[in-house]
Amino acid sequence: MTTIFYARVSTADQTLDHQVTQARKAGFEIDEILSDHGVSGVSTALRDRPEGKRLFDKLRKGDTLVVRWVDRLGRNYQDVTDTIREFMRRGVTIRTVINGMIFDGTPQDPMQEAVRDALIAFMAATAQAQAEATKEAQRAGIEAARGDDRKYRGRKPSYDRETLEIVLSMLSNGDGASAISKATGLSRQTILRIKNSPHDSQKNLNNWLKI
Incomplete structure (x- = not known):
């Protein structure tokens, strides 16, 4: 094995x-x-x-x-x-x-099979939804890049794309801010900002990365 x-x-x-x-x-x-x-x-x-x-x-x-x-x-x-x-x-x-x-x-x-299959479906749907949100944020970043750089970039985030994906994944599974903070090294305040506005968090990150 x-x-x-x-x-x-x-x-x-x-x-x-x-x-x-x-x-x-x-x-x-x-x-x-x-x-x-x-x-x-x-x-x-x-x-x-x-x-x-x-x-x-x-x-x-x-x-x-x-x-x-x-x-x-x-x-x-x-x-x-x-x-x-x-x-x-x-x-x-x-x-x-x-x-x-x-x-x-x-x-x-x-019933156990149904619960397992439902969880698989939920996690797969979450993965696709996150990808679509990232793509939308990238499009928004490209459009904003045509204007004044100082107007669209905002504050540089304290996380990279992989860390953001971990945060979103753990949030989707019901983990609390303290547990996610411990797993990622981000502050609870940052976790809560991502939780309250995941789309803006994706958009802000993409503005600071090469798109």
């Missing part, structure tokens, strides 16, 4: 080392690491990425797939849900570093 860590590194402010270090700090013992760099989780399905394709070839019954969060598998609702369900049918366990979620084929009771 093998534990494979898969990472999708899509932007310059994300790193493979950070994702792997985060997983090991959470207690995961990793046998193999696969990663795709510079690919979109929205437009490129997991099985169409070079290392994602290898993941489908490698995973067998009894293996464990570890990802930072489901958005590393993709940001398209249908692709993510289909991927997770296929792996579960193979007898693979999927585990996330953030929130320690576990998805496998063990539930036998129909």
Whole structure:
């Protein structure tokens, strides 16, 4: 039985080392690491990425797939849900570093299966919604960039894109500001600002990054 860590590194402010270090700090013992760099989780399905394709070839019954969060598998609702369900049918366990979620084929009771499937659907939908919010904020930033730079950039945020994604993911799972602050190193005030206005937080970050 093998534990494979898969990472999708899509932007310059994300790193493979950070994702792997985060997983090991959470207690995961990793046998193999696969990663795709510079690919979109929205437009490129997991099985169409070079290392994602290898993941489908490698995973067998009894293996464990570890990802930072489901958005590393993709940001398209249908692709993510289909991927997770296929792996579960193979007898693979999927585990996330953030929130320690576990998805496998063990539930036998129909109600337990329904709860598991609903949670998978919710997390996949959240990943797609976050991607759409980021894209909208990028468009807004590009439009603003045509004007006075001093007028649109605002205050430089204290987080990068990966940290913001972690905050939004934990908020969507009901974690409190104190727990998120401890996990990310951000202040509670920053967490609450993101919670109260996630769209503005995305927009402000994009204004300070190369778009």
